[in-house]
Amino acid sequence: MNMTFLFYLIKTTRSVSCVLNVSMKMCTASQWVRVRKQIESKRKKAILGGGEHRIAVQHKKGKLTARERIELLCDPGSFVEYDAFVEHTCTDFGMHQTKFPGDSVITGHGMISGRLAYIFSQDFTVFGGSLSSVHAKKICKVLDRAVSVGAPVIGLNDSGGARIQEGVDSLAGYADVFQRNVLASGAIPQISVVMGPCAGGAVYSPALTDFTFMVADTSYLFITGPDVVKSVTGEVVTQEELGGAWMHSTVSGVAHGAFKNDVVALLQLRRLLNYLPLSSRDPAPIRKCWDRWNRLAPSLDTIVPADTMEPYDMNEVIRCLVDERDFFEISPLHASSIIVGFARMDGRTVGIVGNQPKVAAGCLDINASIKGARFVRFCDAFSIPIVTLVDVPGFLPGSAQECGGIIRHGAKLLYAYAEATVPKITVITRKAYGGAYILSSKPLRGDVNYAWPTAEVAVMGAEGAVSVLFKGQREEESQYRVDYIEKFGNPFPVAVRGLVDDIIEPRTTRMRICQDLDVLANKVLTNPPKKHGNIPL
Numbered sequence: 398m399n400m401t402f403l404f405y406l407i408k409t410t411r412s413v414s415c416v417l418n419v420s421m422k423m424c425t426a427s428q429w430v431r432v433r434k435q436i437e438s439k440r441k442k443a444i445l446g447g448g449e450h451r452i453a454v455q456h457k458k459g460k461l462t463a464r465e466r467i468e469l470l471c472d473p474g475s476f477v478e479y480d481a482f483v484e485h486t487c488t489d490f491g492m493h494q495t496k497f498p499g500d501s502v503i504t505g506h507g508m509i510s511g512r513l514a515y516i517f518s519q520d521f522t523v524f525g526g527s528l529s530s531v532h533a534k535k536i537c538k539v540l541d542r543a544v545s546v547g548a549p550v551i552g553l554n555d556s557g558g559a560r561i562q563e564g565v566d567s568l569a570g571y572a573d574v575f576q577r578n579v580l581a582s583g584a585i586p587q588i589s590v591v592m593g594p595c596a597g598g599a600v601y602s603p604a605l606t607d608f609t610f611m612v613a614d615t616s617y618l619f620i621t622g623p624d625v626v627k628s629v630t631g632e633v634v635t636q637e638e639l640g641g642a643w644m645h646s647t648v649s650g651v652a653h654g655a656f657k658n659d660v661v662a663l664l665q666l667r668r669l670l671n672y673l674p675l676s677s678r679d680p681a682p683i684r685k686c687w688d689r690w691n692r693l694a695p696s697l698d699t700i701v702p703a704d705t706m707e708p709y710d711m712n713e714v715i716r717c718l719v720d721e722r723d724f725f726e727i728s729p730l731h732a733s734s735i736i737v738g739f740a741r742m743d744g745r746t747v748g749i750v751g752n753q754p755k756v757a758a759g760c761l762d763i764n765a766s767i768k769g770a771r772f773v774r775f776c777d778a779f780s781i782p783i784v785t786l787v788d789v790p791g792f793l794p795g796s797a798q799e800c801g802g803i804i805r806h807g808a809k810l811l812y813a814y815a816e817a818t819v820p821k822i823t824v825i826t827r828k829a830y831g832g833a834y835i836l837s838s839k840p841l842r843g844d845v846n847y848a849w850p851t852a853e854v855a856v857m858g859a860e861g862a863v864s865v866l867f868k869g870q871r872e873e874e875s876q877y878r879v880d881y882i883e884k885f886g887n888p889f890p891v892a893v894r895g896l897v898d899d900i901i902e903p904r905t906t907r908m909r910i911c912q913d914l915d916v917l918a919n920k921v922l923t924n925p926p927k928k929h930g931n932i933p934l
């Protein structure tokens with residue numbers, strides 16, 4: 398090849414590429430304008446979800462849209478959305494003609510009271526919020542990120558269940574979500590709010606999370622709806638009876654609370670999150686407290702009635718003890734003979750467990766045992782100290798409870814307390830009878846145990862004891878009853894054995910607990926290494 402030809406070749410190639418470059422640049426610029434327009438229009442479409450008509454229908458039902466819920470939940474302007482352009486991949490049943498950017502769930506992260514949280518909010522206006530495979534992938538992404546970063550996940554559920562058109566792809570999507578819920582359990586707090594339908598296998602994602610709340614009248618949770626129930630069993634039942642917020646928050650205990658509308662639910666959710674750590678790697682936040690740690694509570698000196706059979710309100714005891722009387726009760730309407738919830742003492746989050754003498758004399762039944770055990774395990778998983786207020790005549794006797802497996806369920810509560818390594822502070826306010834005494838006792842690694850002067854600790858109450866020991870012997874019976882009460886109807890038997898650290902004046906209880914929490918803040922206690930224990934489920 399001669400030099401002149403080579404020169405010519407380079408020149409022409411350059412000019413061609415130059416022309417090409419210019420035209421490509423022009424093309425790129427016009428393409429950009431087009432792409433930007435596309436981005437804008439898709440974003441607008443994503444924000445509108447299933448469209449104005451469906452949004453109006455959603456509002457008409459008294460429900461907020463998925464985006465409005467996120468806006469209320471997060472600090473203003475803090476929500477960062479992911480995957481707003483994701484579209485479903487289904488081509489069957491003409492689905493390729495109907496696509497919505499973002500599909501039927503909005504995901505991302507935001508700040509709640511200045512702290513990070515991951516959120517997914519199902520959009521009922523898009524295919525009824527049903528779960529497609531991309532919908533599942535979006536949820537899985539936030540769950541994965543939340544676990545790696547160490548921040549809670551909040552799921553706002555409003556969905557018709559598996560996307561029917563996608564068949565097994567949708568079912569597999571549920572499995573992906575469930576797997577992540579389980580792996581995230583104990584690592585990050587997971588909270589579900591059911592704000593619309595949640596049926597079929599879909600119910601298991603909320604059920605796998607730590608707390609599930611519902612909205613009255615607009616939400617329901619069931620494995621199968623009323624029509625299927627009728628066709629299979631013949632039972633005629635309404636949606637509300639089968640899986641409404643009232644039923645689940647009172648009878649089944651599946652929901653840990655019911656709120657009257659979306660707004661209240663989301664505001665209460667913000668309140669709950671303020672008590673919780675971001676993950677098991679972090680401590681719970683300590684808030685500045687205006688309530689003096691050494692405040693005395695004189696009303697507690699007289700709160701326990703002289704008659705040991707007379708009830709009083711343990712909720713009032715709790716409110717007198719905690720900061721600013723602020724107590725977030727979990728499952729207030731279910732298994733109410735036990736009270737569980739979060740509060741602060743000198744600014745520190747504590748989990749409170751208290752027997753409620755006003756309900757079934759504070760007896761522990763099956764539901765109360767399960768409720769207490771699950772709460773204690775949550776506190777232990779997230780390093781939240783447990784304060785237990787004991788006034789319990791024992792586990793509820795009777796064939797209904799025995800047939801229902803009170804032994805197995807009561808063992809859950811025992812297991813949870815025995816397994817817990819967080820600081821455990823216990824106050825016996827009155828009765829601590831039988832197995833129920835053992836729960837948060839010294840031998841079960843209780844750190845600090847107090848008795849009020851009104852405490853009675855015994856194997857069982859006087860009536861039961863006399864009926865066993867002096868069956869049919871009337872004279873001995875009444876004398877023995879007096880002796881029994883004399884012997885066990887006071888705090889000395891436990892105090893002289895060192896099974897309580899002190900007998901304290903009720904008015905000083907707050908002060909003592911706040912001091913103890915301070916002392917126990919760096920407590921280290923570990924269980925033997927193992928894959929996992931085998932709680933009697």
Ligand code: HXC
Nearest residue numbers: 524525527557558559560561562568571594596597598599
């Ligand atoms: C696809 C669905 C859908 C679904 C609702 N839609 N559910 N699309 N898959 N699962 C669509 C509707 O076609 C409708 O679309 C829009 O969402 C709103 O639904 P409506 O029926 O008009 O609303 P409403 O009257 O409020 O009734 C809501 C509903 C009902 C009660 C949830 O839609 C319903 O019964 N859906 C089916 C529920 C179900 O059986 N899901 C499968 C459960 S089994 P347009 O275009 O008209 O707005 C399951 C298995 C999971 O989930 C297993 C995991 C292990």
